[in-house]
Amino acid sequence: MSKEIEKQKHSLAHLMAAAVLKIRPEAKIGIGPATEDGFYYDFGNISLNQDDFKNLEKEIHSLINKDIPFKKRVVSKEEARDIFSDQPYKLELIDDFKDEDLTVYETADFIDLCEGPHVSSTGEINLAFKIDRTAGAYFKGSEENDMLQRVYGLAFETKEDLKKYIENREKAKKRDHRKIGQKQELFMFDEEVGQGLPMYLPKGAMLRHLLMNFALNTYLDHDYELVSTPHIANEALWEKSGHLQHYADDMYGPLSVDDRKYRLKPMNCPFHVKMYNSRSRSYRELPIRWAEMGTVYRYEKSGELHGLTRPRAFTQDDAHIICTGDQLKNEVLGALKITEYIYQTLGLTDLIFKLSVRDPEKKEDYFGGDEEWEKAEKALENALKSFGRNDYIREEGEAAFYAPKIDIDAVDAMGRRWQLSTIQIDFNLPSRFKMNFINEKGEEETPFMIHRALLGSLERFLGVYIEHTGGSFPVWIAPVQAWIIPISDRHEDYANKIKNELKKEGLRVVVEGVNETLSKAIRNGETQKIPYLIVVGDKEEKSEEINVRFRGENKGSMKVKEFLLDLEK
Ligand SMILES: [Zn+2]
Ligand SMILES: [Zn+2]
Known part of the structure; x- marks a missing residue:
């Protein structure tokens, strides 16, 4: 979000508060920042509903049309208390401030305690906006405080962007992976098993297995080795x-x-370190790249659990690369290339690269010396440049305390950004575990360590992927690629014969709909998003052919051989 857009969004939050006070003078105001998709403002003592939104929007438009300046004033705490004497939340915020002088901004008769920045006059606001929804939010985010009503607004640069965003959100709701997971019988949760602990049903387990094998085989092709730990x-x-x-x-x-x-x-990292340290290592062995599909367990608050995207147990496509300082850049570059290959193959082509470096003003907050930090940050930066991604986003102060990193966001079909992949350097573990190798001069040297998980976690990735595809998976990764539907039970033998032929060719195929009408079986197959529906009846049996439908399109009758050729394409 550019500074200019952020200024406009936040200014809209002011105008929304002004509008709310106009229709509900008894409202007690909280805070109102800009957000990724717009802005919000918190209110106490009132409860707005959908019917109020239109009025609020009208009022905000009228404030914009009047082109009212945002007037900044510096006031003492004393004066501020006076100004906000009937606004208890503002009074509490005033008390929280350390400085004696505060700034307030006035727009016509609305005044807010705020540091800014804002547009200089309301007429400058040209974003397309909409009051969107409300939710409960504790004042200052603490359960001990009052529950306020948070009113959200959406704001985008153009009307089309706003419309697209709303459409995408509707689409995302329909594609909720928890709903699709249930409908297609991919995975489940069970209270008695425990919250946040996904169990994969046969189709989901096959999907996960295919994804895992694809990732793992890619790593093995790139000279990673497989390890396994408890x-x-x-x-x-x-x-x-x-x-x-x-x-x-x-x-x-x-x-x-x-x-x-x-x-x-x-x-999984400490186990890999232990294995590395199990004997002395020579520079000739480096780089070492150890991959593990490692299931890890992390506590998440029950309120934060969300299907597969936020579980308590998940499997990382984890790997650790242990290398020399000179190899660092190439190893990172290699990981970037594999990431791109994997995501492109899966049909997630829009990736955003973020380089997180330390805050240059607060070097003392980080582990490790200047020299290794500079070397590591340079290596990551050079890797991104060699990779041809000069458009990466550099985020100062976002590094882990133990080293800089590259995070990669994938943009899904609904335009949402998901942070999935991470490539992180680590100075901490090599030092804590006294990792070393014998260098060319015969001296002990500390290696560099890279943690990298490219899908991130299989669970989270699958959650995102199910929504990205709407459950309509590409044929190569679809857990069931084809249903063979016999028109009546006397065609079941022929259906089974075709099934065996296709299975021999490595296809994941089942006979379905034996006791159903043809139209119902086809409808079911389409709801289940099975890529190929193969119908066999008298005609097919006689001509030794199959009738093929591919995602709703009838491709007609053909020989199995022709079908296989088509599939290859
Ligand atoms: Zn403000
Ligand atoms: Zn690790």
Whole structure:
């Protein structure tokens, strides 16, 4: 979001508050920032509903048409308390401020406590906007405070963008992966099993298996090696890795094993480090690239769980690369290329690359020395440039405390951004575990370590992918590629014969709809988004052909051989 757009959105929040106070003078106002898709403002003591939205919009338009200046005034805390004497939330915010002088902004008779910036006059606002919805929100985000009504507005540069956004949101609702998951019998949750613990039904498990194999085979093709590690480890390991000190809130409580305490793993890294450290390593062995489809367990608050995209157990397509400083750039570049290949193959072609570096003003907040930070940041930057993505977004202060990283967002069919992939360097673990290798001079040297998960987690990726495709998966990854529907039960044998022929060719195919009418079976297959529906009856049996429908389109009768040729295409 550009500064200019942000200014306009936030100014709209002011105008919305002004409009609300006009129709509900008893409202008590909270705060009103810009958001990714618009703006919001929090109100107490009132409850607005859909019927009020039109009036509010009308009032905001009228404020814009009047071209009223935003007048800034610097006031003392004392004066501010006076101005907001009947606004309890503002009074509390005033008390929170450390500075003696505060700024207020006036637009006609509306005054707000705010640091700005805003447009200089309401007439400058040219965004297309709409009051959208309300939700409850605690004042200052704390459950101990009052619950306020948050009123959301949408704001976009053009009317078309606004319309498109609303349409996409409707589409996304219909494509909710939890609904599709149920309809297609892909996965399920069960209260008795526990919240946030997905179970894959046969079709979902096949989809997950195909996705996992695709990713894994790609890594193996790129000279990664496969490793495998257990799900629990002694607390001593998590202490040494620093997880118990810094990550305990995301981990599950200890398990007693003999007289020791163990923990479920929230990450795979310390195991890989242990394996690396199991003997001395020479520079000749580097880079080492170890991949693991590692299932990890992380605590999420029950209110934050959301289907597959936010579960408590998930499997990362994890890998760690251990290399020398000189190899760093090429290793990162390699990971970037694989990421692009994987996402393109899956049909997610719009990727956004973000380089997170440390805050240059707060170097002391980060682990590791200047030299390694500079080397690592340069390596990531050069890798992105060699990769040809000069349009990456550089985010200062967004690095992990242990090193810089590249995060990659994928944009789905509804225009939503999902952060899925991450490529992170780490100075912390090599130092904590005293990792080393013998360099060309015969001296011990600390290697660099890269964590990278390209799909991120299979669960989260699948959640996003189900919504991106609307459950209509490309043929190569569709868990069931074809249904063979016999017109009546006397064609069942022929249907099974065709099934076996196609299975031999590696197709995932079943005979379906034996006890149903043909039209019902076809309708079911289409609802289930089965790519190919193959119908066989007297005519087909006699001519040794099959009748093929592909996603609603009748392709006519053909020999199995012709069908296979078509499929290859
Ligand atoms: Zn403001
Ligand atoms: Zn890791």
